[in-house]
Structure formats: structure tokens, C-alpha cells
Amino acid sequence: MRALILLKTSLVALLALSASFTPALADDNDTPPWSMADEYWGEDAMKAARDKVQHKHGNLKNYMIMGDRLEWQDTGGDGTFLWDAQGWYGGDIDKLYIKTEGEYAFDDSEFEDAEVQALWSRAVSPFWDVQAGLRYDLEPKGRTHAVLGVQGLAPYWFEVDAAAFLSTDGDLSARAETEYDLRFTQRLTLQPRAELNFSAQDIPELQIGAGLSSFDAGLRLRYEIRREFAPYVGLEWQKSLGDTADLVRADGGDPDDVLAVIGIRAWF
Amino acid sequence: MTHTLDNFSLERRRLLKTGLNAGLLAGAASILPTWALGADKGNLGLPALTGTNFDLTVSKFPVRINGRTGHAVGVNGTVPAPLIRFREGDDITLNVKNTLDVDTSIHWHGLLVPFEMDGVPGVTFTGIKPRQTFQYKFSVPQNGTYWYHSHSGLQEQSGHYGPIIIDPKGVDPVKYDREYVLVLGDWTFTDPHRIFAKLKKNAESLNFNQSTVGNPMGLGGMWGAMRMSPNDLADVTGETYTYVINGHSTADNFNMVFNPGERVRLRIINAAAMTLFNVRMPGLPMIVVQADGLNVRPIETDEFQMGVAETYDVIVEPTEAKAFAFVAESIDRSGQVVATLGHRPGMRAEAPKMRAVPMLTMKDMGMDHAAMGHDMGDMASMKKDDAGDMPMDHSKMGHDMGGIDHAAMGHGAMAHGSMSHGPNPNGPSVQIPKIEADIEVGPGVANVAAVPTARLDEPGIGLENVNHRVLTYSQLRSLDPNPDTRAPEREVVVHLTSNMERYMWSFDGVKFSEVTESIKFYEGERVRLTLVNNTMMPHPIHLHGMFFDVVNGGGNHMPRKHTIITKPGEKLSVDVTAEHVGDWAFHCHLIYHMHAGMMQVVSVLPASKPRMSDGGMDHSKMDHSKMDHSQMNHDAMGGTK
Numbered sequence: 001m002r003a004l005i006l007l008k009t010s011l012v013a014l015l016a017l018s019a020s021f022t023p024a025l026a027d028d029n030d031t032p033p034w035s036m037a038d039e040y041w042g043e044d045a046m047k048a049a050r051d052k053v054q055h056k057h058g059n060l061k062n063y064m065i066m067g068d069r070l071e072w073q074d075t076g077g078d079g080t081f082l083w084d085a086q087g088w089y090g091g092d093i094d095k096l097y098i099k100t101e102g103e104y105a106f107d108d109s110e111f112e113d114a115e116v117q118a119l120w121s122r123a124v125s126p127f128w129d130v131q132a133g134l135r136y137d138l139e140p141k142g143r144t145h146a147v148l149g150v151q152g153l154a155p156y157w158f159e160v161d162a163a164a165f166l167s168t169d170g171d172l173s174a175r176a177e178t179e180y181d182l183r184f185t186q187r188l189t190l191q192p193r194a195e196l197n198f199s200a201q202d203i204p205e206l207q208i209g210a211g212l213s214s215f216d217a218g219l220r221l222r223y224e225i226r227r228e229f230a231p232y233v234g235l236e237w238q239k240s241l242g243d244t245a246d247l248v249r250a251d252g253g254d255p256d257d258v259l260a261v262i263g264i265r266a267w268f
Numbered sequence: 269m270t271h272t273l274d275n276f277s278l279e280r281r282r283l284l285k286t287g288l289n290a291g292l293l294a295g296a297a298s299i300l301p302t303w304a305l306g307a308d309k310g311n312l313g314l315p316a317l318t319g320t321n322f323d324l325t326v327s328k329f330p331v332r333i334n335g336r337t338g339h340a341v342g343v344n345g346t347v348p349a350p351l352i353r354f355r356e357g358d359d360i361t362l363n364v365k366n367t368l369d370v371d372t373s374i375h376w377h378g379l380l381v382p383f384e385m386d387g388v389p390g391v392t393f394t395g396i397k398p399r400q401t402f403q404y405k406f407s408v409p410q411n412g413t414y415w416y417h418s419h420s421g422l423q424e425q426s427g428h429y430g431p432i433i434i435d436p437k438g439v440d441p442v443k444y445d446r447e448y449v450l451v452l453g454d455w456t457f458t459d460p461h462r463i464f465a466k467l468k469k470n471a472e473s474l475n476f477n478q479s480t481v482g483n484p485m486g487l488g489g490m491w492g493a494m495r496m497s498p499n500d501l502a503d504v505t506g507e508t509y510t511y512v513i514n515g516h517s518t519a520d521n522f523n524m525v526f527n528p529g530e531r532v533r534l535r536i537i538n539a540a541a542m543t544l545f546n547v548r549m550p551g552l553p554m555i556v557v558q559a560d561g562l563n564v565r566p567i568e569t570d571e572f573q574m575g576v577a578e579t580y581d582v583i584v585e586p587t588e589a590k591a592f593a594f595v596a597e598s599i600d601r602s603g604q605v606v607a608t609l610g611h612r613p614g615m616r617a618e619a620p621k622m623r624a625v626p627m628l629t630m631k632d633m634g635m636d637h638a639a640m641g642h643d644m645g646d647m648a649s650m651k652k653d654d655a656g657d658m659p660m661d662h663s664k665m666g667h668d669m670g671g672i673d674h675a676a677m678g679h680g681a682m683a684h685g686s687m688s689h690g691p692n693p694n695g696p697s698v699q700i701p702k703i704e705a706d707i708e709v710g711p712g713v714a715n716v717a718a719v720p721t722a723r724l725d726e727p728g729i730g731l732e733n734v735n736h737r738v739l740t741y742s743q744l745r746s747l748d749p750n751p752d753t754r755a756p757e758r759e760v761v762v763h764l765t766s767n768m769e770r771y772m773w774s775f776d777g778v779k780f781s782e783v784t785e786s787i788k789f790y791e792g793e794r795v796r797l798t799l800v801n802n803t804m805m806p807h808p809i810h811l812h813g814m815f816f817d818v819v820n821g822g823g824n825h826m827p828r829k830h831t832i833i834t835k836p837g838e839k840l841s842v843d844v845t846a847e848h849v850g851d852w853a854f855h856c857h858l859i860y861h862m863h864a865g866m867m868q869v870v871s872v873l874p875a876s877k878p879r880m881s882d883g884g885m886d887h888s889k890m891d892h893s894k895m896d897h898s899q900m901n902h903d904a905m906g907g908t909k
Contacts, residue, residue: 036871056863153769
């Protein structure tokens with residue numbers, strides 16, 4: 001419960017902080033940063049040119065769409081399709097992130113999990129962004145969560161994405177993912193990946209028990225035909241833990257499973 | 269074998285004539301101007317053209333480079349653009365017509381033109397609008413090898429650059445029998461905006477020399493801990509670029525011709541967008557006679573590293589009748605371009621094998637050997653004598669480098685007041701007023717060099733251990749005595765800052781888009797400009813409208829440059845005489861660094877205007893990056909209005 005209050009307080013504090021960070025507009029200043037050419041070419045024309053040149057040198061917006069894992073998993077029968085993708089739009093400091101991940105089981109012709117997040121992401125240090133926003137679960141049920149997380153690059157080149165989720169039902173959970181690129185050559189890369197899921201309380205309808213609920217570890221070997229496009233093969237070990245494992249077992253599932261995967265990593 | 273002046277003039281005239289005829293024959297086969305063609309196409313040396321009126325049309329057109337067709341944005345339909353050659357002191361008129369759908373501009377790089385003719389949109393004029401013709405008019409008090417290029421968008425990367433030669437009014441102290449101009453470039457078939465976008469999305473994605481299991485230096489240790497790469501020598505590499513000389517790839521073979529015994533002058537211009545080149549002619553010593561358009565005392569060398577926008581004129585005297593290679597190798601050794609100097613037109617020199625790829629060291633991070641403690645065994649190759657350059661108190665810096673607390677290692681912990689400058693043979697013995705922003709680690713600043721070092725006596729990254737002579741900045745001496753030998757009255761320190769991971773580049777941690785006030789110089793003053801490179805890359809820094817007198821121990825023969833490479837982790841000083849009133853662009857000449865924000869403006873304010881007193885304000889204690897300018901009373905500072 002204390003963690004919950006802490007999270008709520010943090011969210012409020014962060015939103016307040018964001019308001020105070022609203023970037024100052026360059027032209028709300030009466031004194032231009034330089035102006036000697038005005039007398040040759042006119043004040044208005046030079047102001048327009050000055051605003052344009054400043055905007056173009058450091059203030060352009062960019063975007064990226066990254067399908068980190070678009071893969072077929074050998075879960076028996078026709079298998080499962082998994083997607084884990086994110087995209088961003090924005091400047092160097094503030095970005096809008098959309099993240100989505102989920103699984104579709106071909107045998108049952110249905111989504112097992114599907115979620116989408118919309119996050120405001122703010123660079124707070126050389127390698128870290130703080131992210132806050134909403135997550136909506138398309139499957140199962142239609143839960144909405146408040147999200148507070150960090151994404152960035154830890155020492156020794158570990159990509160980290162960690163977030164806490166507070167659902168509209170009051171359930172608190174968290175997820176931490178890390179990936180590492182181990183290059184064998186300039187194009188052949190082995191990517192170990194680990195994901196931990198936590199829950200602050202039992203959520204029986206989702207087969208989740210309180211505590212560390214599940215652990216995924218993967219190894220994916222990809223070949224970058226181009227930097228932006230890399231097919232891969234790999235193995236994924238999915239393990240449910242503690243009460244969660246019991247719940248999965250009770251439902252006839254396997255709390256400890258190793259899967260072969262084949263997929264594509266692509267970005268543009 | 270030497271010619272008398274008359275003899276070789278005669279010979280040149282003869283050569284010109286044949287050159288012209290051959291040029292006409294070959295003209296249909298190629299759209300390049302004669303000076304940019306190989307000797308096999310009739311270029312037997314530069315024509316001594318001089319003019320005062322030039323019509324230049326900027327357009328988009330197809331070009332054929334390395335056997336492939338691409339699209340260029342350039343001048344008069346060729347890459348490089350036409351050679352503009354005129355005489356020192358002449359009144360020049362250049363009509364620049366823009367047939368593009370977007371604005372364009374031409375900046376006359378290194379030329380001391382009135383600032384409103386300097387050609388930087390948003391700084392010195394409004395730019396040249398589509399379908400507009402802009403007339404540049406100026407005369408310049410200088411001679412030598414220079415160049416021109418667009419200062420709009422990323423047009424320079426697309427081919428909008430060309431050479432300028434200004435012939436001296438009097439006798440040229442440099443004697444030669446034949447001359448060529450070699451414009452180095454990094455051509456790409458990819459849209460430059462796509463390249464920039466890729467760098468923003470994944471800054472390392474264009475580098476195909478990253479650390480691997482077999483070459484793991486960057487994975488662990490300090491490098492991994494700090495998330496810095498020792499393999500980051502160039503952001504855009506030979507994977508993306510086709511390196512060219514006068515629009516010729518190695519396969520296209522720009523070939524020059526000589527008669528054994530002749531003195532051949534090569535005017536070399538690095539007009540690349542992003543590439544520092546190592547230039548050498550295996551088996552042929554080069555006598556450097558000019559740097560950045562101004563003559564230097566002749567110095568013989570075998571290789572030099574050339575920043576983007578720098579120019580070097582060299583004399584070679586081949587006596588052997590054979591084909592010599594002229595090699596321009598990209599600093600990261602991901603590619604090279606080879607031209608030929610042979611005794612017959614059309615010869616092709618053998619391209620040398622690419623040399624081993626160099627790696628950065630802790631010194632490039634601005635971490636001195638002496639301060640690094642004992643866990644730096646792999647850095648044994650670093651020179652130890654640099655420890656003496658900076659009289660800083662190392663005991664204050666903390667020897668426990670395992671913690672890597674940059675904030676604590678940064679300037680905050682180093683108390684500016686206690687920092688004195690490195691010993692300077694030319695400088696004043698008393699401390700001069702200094703303006704320096706406090707740099708803090710943040711989203712746009714991944715590293716603050718703890719111990720920046722003097723590196724003017726180093727040849728450049730990757731050339732430390734080659735087994736021949738390599739030019740260093742500390743060797744250069746101006747041929748003419750410096751026009752201004754006053755000691756500087758004031759020092760302005762500018763920090764070069766970046767975060768490679770986010771592909772953010774800036775001065776003093778402030779991107780150009782965020783600049784609210786230009787750097788102020790005052791007409792007639794002598795200023796010391798000190799550059800501190802907190803990034804892991806060498807930056808060719810260019811200030812428009814004035815020359816840098818490089819503080820390299822040259823007394824009153826300091827070399828004077830318009831562009832200076834600031835090495836990683838380096839602290840260097842140049843003295844500047846602020847003569848020409850105006851707003852002058854000041855930027856890194858690596859185009860994507862500039863585009864990301866590594867740019868400022870230096871305003872040289874007229875002497876007649878009141879001047880902000882430096883005595884009353886302690887700038888060294890001020891954090892300019894955090895100043896709220898809207899709250900400042902600018903009237904009290906004077907000058908700008």
C-alpha cells in the first residue's frame with residue numbers, strides 16, 4: 001500500500017514538474033540574439049530568417065518506429081505470434097512514445113495479451129528518459145493503467161525499460177526489461193534479453209500472484225542485412241514463479257517452458 | 269632542374285593551349301569543367317583564368333560518380349562547382365541565381381568579405397529565395413586557395429561546393445611550374461536528410477567498425493561503464509560515402525600529369541560534409557606552403573590530417589617518371605580515394621592497402637594519464653609528457669575512477685578560480701578576464717573533460733605511430749609576420765559538448781536553436797578564444813570573417829587559420845583580432861553536428877558603441893547556460909542596439 005501511495009505521489013509530482021519545464025519560446029524575448037544584418041535586409045525579413053535558421057539547427061523533430069520483436073513462437077500446434085514494438089516522435093528532450101506488445105495464438109485464433117501505451121518521455125540525463133502516461137489492455141479485459149517508468153542505457157550498454165503500472169482497479173504491478181547486443185561481427189549479433197514481472201497483490205483473474213510473478217529470458221541471434229532490417233532465430237525461456245506458478249498450473253498451463261522463436265527486428 | 273620565370277610561363281601557356289584543345293574534344297563526354305577533369309581528358313594544369321564577374325546558377329541535376337547516377341544540388345551543373353579565380357583586391361561581382369524550390373546561399377569560406385556578403389541565412393542575410401538572383405559584390409585583401417559552399421540546409425552534402433583561387437597582387441612567393449586544385453568530397457547517393465534522421469534514431473548505425481567479441485575494447489572497462497565508444501571516429505563512414513577528388517572516385521581516377529623535375533603545386537581543399545582526411549603521396553615528400561589560404565614557411569612532410577573546410581597547398585617535385593598516388597583516406601579508415609600524378613596523361617597509380625583502423629584512447633575523453641590511477645594498463649601507449657601541460661591539482665580530482673562520478677569530476681569540483689592556463693609562450697603573464705560557462709552533465713552533455721590537454725603537437729587520431737613524418741599544428745609558422753602581435757585583453761572559453769547517444773551537439777551545452785545571445789567581440793580588441801573539446805570526436809571549428817592566430821609557440825609568426833581541428837579532449841587557444849564589424853557564424857564544419865546545433869554567432873560590435881565592462885562582472889562564476897536572459901536588462905549591456 002505504501003508503494004502505491006508513493007507511485008501516486010510520484011506521478012502527481014512528475015506531472016507538476018512537466019508543467020514547469022515548458023520550454024521558453026525563443027521569440028518571447030524583445031532583444032534578438034543578434035541583429036546587425038537587419039539594417040541591410042530589413043528587420044522583419046531577418047527575424048523570419050533568424051527564427052528559421054535557429055529552428056533548423058537543433059530544434060527539428062524526429063521520429064522512429066522500431067519493431068524489436070516481431071516473431072513466431074513455437075508454442076505447439078500452429079504457434080503464437082508475438083509483437084513488441086515502439087515508436088516515438090519529438091525533439092531531443094521531450095518525446096511522445098507509443099509502445100505496444102501482445103500475443104496472438106493461431107490455434108485459438110485469438111489474442112492472448114495485447115496492450116498499448118502512450119507515454120510522454122523526457123530526457124533527464126545523458127542516457128535516461130523518464131516516462132509517464134497511460135496503458136490500455138486490449139486483451140484481457142479492458143484495464144487502463146497509469147504508467148511511470150524509465151527507459152535508457154545502463155553502464156556497459158544494457159538497454160533498460162522499466163515501468164510501474166497502477167490499474168483503475170487499484171492493482172499495482174511492474175515490469176523490467178533489459179537487452180544487450182553482443183556483436184560477433186558488424187552484422188551478426190546475439191541479443192540476450194531478460195524480463196521480470198512483479199505484482200503488489202494477487203490478481204486471480206489474470207493468474208497473477210503477489211510478488212515476483214514471472215521471468216522471461218531470451219537469446220536471439222540476428223543478422224543485420226541492413227542496420228534497419230534483421231531476421232533472427234532464438235530461444236525463449238518463460239517461467240512463472242511463486243503463487244503465479246501455482247495459478248498457471250491449476251489452469252493446466254506450464255509454468256516453465258522453453259520455446260523456439262523466429263522473427264524480424266526492423267526499424268525506420 | 270629549374271625554370272626561369274619566363275620559361276615556365278611560356279611552357280604554361282603552351283600547355284594551356286593544348287589543354288584547351290583536348291578539353292574541347294573531351295567536352296562532349298563529360299560535363300565537368302576542365303580543371304576537374306583528368307589529364308587524359310585534357311587537364312594539363314590549371315588555366316590562369318581571372319575574372320571579376322561570375323554568373324552562378326544553383327540547381328538540382330544528375331551526376332555520374334563511381335559509375336552510378338545520383339542527384340546533386342550544386343552550381344552550374346557540376347560537382348564540384350566551377351573554379352572561381354580572380355586577383356587580390358579586384359572588385360568582384362557574383363550573380364547567384366536560385367532555380368531550386370527551396371532557399372539557397374553561398375558562403376565564401378575564408379574570404380574577408382563585408383559581413384552582409386558572407387552568405388549565412390538568418391545571420392548575415394535572408395538567404396536566396398527560389399527564382400531569385402542575389403548579387404554578391406566585394407573585394408578582398410587576401411590571396412590564396414579558398415572555397416565556397418552553400419550554408420543552407422544540407423545542400424553542401426549534395427555537391428554545392430567549389431574552389432576559389434585568389435592570385436596575389438604582387439609576386440607569388442610560391443614558385444611552381446604547374447598547378448592543380450584537388451577538391452576532396454564525401455559523395456553519397458542517399459538523401460542527406462535521411463542520413464541525419466538515421467543518426468538521430470540510432471547514432472551508431474552508420475558505423476560498421478563497432479566493438480565486437482573479437483575486438484571488445486568498447487564493451488567493458490571505462491568505455492562500457494561510460495557508454496562511450498573507442499570506435500566512434502566518424503559518424504558517417506565509407507558504408508554511406510563514396511570519397512571523391514574533383515568528383516572522381518578511385519575508379520574514376522582523377523589523373524594529373526607532370527614532367528619529371530617540375531615543381532607541381534597542389535591546392536587541396538577538404539570540401540567534405542563530414543570527413544576528415546589523411547592525405548599522403550607515398551614515395552613523394554610534400555612541402556606544405558600554404559594553410560587555409562595564407563602562406564606558411566615551407567615545411568616538408570609525408571602526411572597530414574585535414575579537417576573539413578581546411579585547405580593546404582603543397583609543392584611536390586617528382587623527379588622519377590612514374591605514377592604517384594595521391595591518397596585521401598577517411599579518418600576512420602572506412603574508405604579512401606586515390607588520384608594519380610603521372611608523367612603521362614591517363615596513368616593510374618596503385619592504390620595502397622587500407623591501414624589498420626585506429627581506436628580512441630582515454631586521453632580523447634579528456635582523462636589524463638597521470639590522473640587515471642592504476643587501472644589503465646592498456647593505455648601504456650599514451651604520452652606521459654602531457655601531464656606537465658596542465659598545472660591542475662590532481663589530488664582534488666579523486667583517483668577513484670571506478671566510481672565514474674562525472675558530476676564530481678566536472679568543472680563544478682574544479683573551482684575555476686584555482687585553474688590557471690597552460691604555459692603560453694606568447695600570452696600575458698597576468699590572468700586576463702575570462703568568460704566561461706559552467707558545463708554540467710545532462711541530456712545534451714554526456715561528458716565533461718576532466719583534464720583537457722594541449723594536443724597541437726600531435727598529428728591527429730590514427731597518425732601517432734606511422735613510420736614517416738606527419739604535420740602537426742605546432743610546426744606551422746606564418747610566412748609573413750603576424751599583422752597584430754598584441755597580447756589578448758580578454759579570454760572567451762567555448763566548450764564543445766555532445767551526447768553521441770542522442771546525437772546532440774552544441775557549444776557550452778546550448779544548441780543553436782536555444783541560443784538567446786551571441787558571443788560578443790568588440791571592434792579593435794584582441795581576444796583569446798579558447799576551445800575545450802569535451803566530446804570524443806575531432807571538430808573542425810570555423811569562425812567566419814576573421815582568422816585564428818593559432819597559439820602554438822610561433823611568436824609573431826603564428827599560423828593564421830579560418831578553421832582549426834580541435835581534437836578530442838583537447839584544449840587549445842587562438843588569438844583573434846576583431847576587425848570586421850558584423851555578426852559572424854561560428855560552428856563545427858561537420859555538417860550534421862552543425863545541423864544538430866553545434867553553432868553560434870560571434871557579434872563584432874562597433875567600437876563606437878558603449879561596451880560592457882568586464883571588470884564589474886565575474887563571468888567565470890556565471891553559469892551562462894542557465895541565465896534567464898529575458899530577465900536581464902540588455903540596455904545596461906549596450907552594444908546590441
